[in-house]
Amino acid sequence: MTDKAAIPPIWILIAATATGPLALNIFVPSMPGLVGTFDTDYATVQLGLTLYLISIAFAQLVYGPASDRFGRRPALLVGLAIYAGASALCALAWSIESLIAGRMLQAIGGCAGMVLGRAIVRDVYERDRAAGAIAVITMAMAVAPAVAPALGGYLDSAFGWRASFAVPALVGLMVLASASWRLTETNLTPIPSIDVMAMLRNYGSLLKSRAFLGYAGNTACSVGAFFSFLAGAPYVLIEILDRGPEEYGFYFVLISVGYMGGNFAASRLSTRFGVDRLIPVGVGVSMLGAITGVGCVIAGIVTPASVFLPMGLVAIGNGLSQPNGIAAAISVNPRIAGAASGLMGFGQMLAGAAFTQIVGFFQNETDHSAMAVMILIATVGSLSFYLLARGDRTTPAA
Structure with missing residues (x-):
């Protein structure tokens, strides 16, 4: 490590990164009740x-x-x-419109940690060591949404739906105070301007880089696989297999454990083997899980095991490949690592939204074919984008 800023406490970056994912799912158990509370329909509540x-x-x-x-x-x-x-504001919401507006602002604030935690790591570490640190931080993005529904359900039943927003408000204040106290500046070479044209030039330079497109596309497709599962698994387990929501929550925790296991392995192995060796290993594990899932559909096997075990393999593989892909993408041009992190995150969210909508559109009432096929498509896409990056690993984005 040379000419780098002081390394901030990793727990601050983990906590900041977790704020957005925590708020994403914590109010989900309250959604059915909000229909009556605000005298609206479920589709409107779902806009949150x-x-x-x-x-x-x-x-x-x-x-x-x-x-x-x-x-x-x-x-x-x-x-x-x-x-x-x-x-x-969400905790004090007086209408569904005010709640949705608060949710949008909550997202705008919550994504700061998701973007900047990765950029801060890249500021203080070289590429391969950054992958290990990002793997640790990424675990927060697996733990928070896994725990959030259970926490939200408890808060709703014990204190009412407003508590599901009061807790994130308290968490946000605690992380804000901690960051104000312990976090020092890590961007030692700020860019000279931030006008719109400069932003477009930075994004344009990244989009012209095969290396950035390949690594960022690799991570976006792995996110697409995960959101494909989120879109299909609850319906399959609860509606088709007639299991309870609490059973879904139990199985979903297992998926999160698999992802965190992959993250842990990446944090230990990235420095030793490098990102370009671990990404194909992770994609290969994910591919095995995706093919197994489609095989179960073809064989007519629709059980909790056929839904969750293949995704467990995909989760382990994504846990291995994703932090390495992130580290590689934001290392293409370290001087605009923040722009790279933001652009990559934008692609990940759009990929997640797109795969979610596609699975929902094609979901049938008998099996999990739509989910399984989209997970396979996402995994193939992840491999394809990585191969694109392999052809231009050393080319900077500017």
């Missing part, structure tokens, strides 16, 4: 999820360049302040 995801996608495009220009620390502090305030 859809617009949250879309808001994250677009906000990431701003945080990256802003942190490249003004620094990681102020950008993160502003985001955490917005997150805490918006969570409080």
